[in-house]
Amino acid sequence: MIPAPVPVFPMVAILVAVAGVFFYASFQAGRGTARSDRGTSLWRRSLAVAVAAAVLGVVTSAFLVNILASHDRNYNMAVWASLAKNYGVQSAIPEQGLKEGIPFAAIVNGKNVECTITLPRTVVCDGETVPPNS
Incomplete structure (x- = not known):
């Protein structure tokens, strides 16, 4: 079985929202730090929260x-x-990308062929369906 692509949009939407929340929390904690008397425990706590939230926002953005x-x-x-495992189809071009229905160069049984894939189970090379390995 050929794996289907995982949609990226839901992950991106969630991570953008999480990073936004962390940066907003850092901003608000920084405002609290600015309003506090320097050196007090409240100032130190709000500074620590601002730095921690900013670091978490940067880490989320890097992720x-x-x-x-x-x-x-x-x-x-x-x-x-x-x-390679299920059909014996090897890439003819290193790091070649694949898209469903778009022909790509491959090697099957030592021969250069042109193949297409149709998710989830169909591989066609040079007009012939390649049976899965048992």
Whole structure:
């Protein structure tokens, strides 16, 4: 079975909202720090909360960038692993991307062929359906 792509939008929407909440909390805590008398315990606590919220906002943003940067590459690696294991189809071009219904160069039984995939189970190479390995 060929894995279906995981939609990125829900993850992105949630992480943008979470980062926004952290940055807003940092801003509000920073305002509290500015209104407090310097050196008091209230000032130290609000400064600690502002710094912690800002760090969490930056970490969340970095996590979001990592997801956006690596999602397609990780999906393609999973599809190629599935094609190699279940169908004996190898990539003819290193780090080649895959899209459903778009032809791509591949190697099957040592021959260069042009294949297309249809999720979740169909692989067609040079006009012939490739049966899954049993």
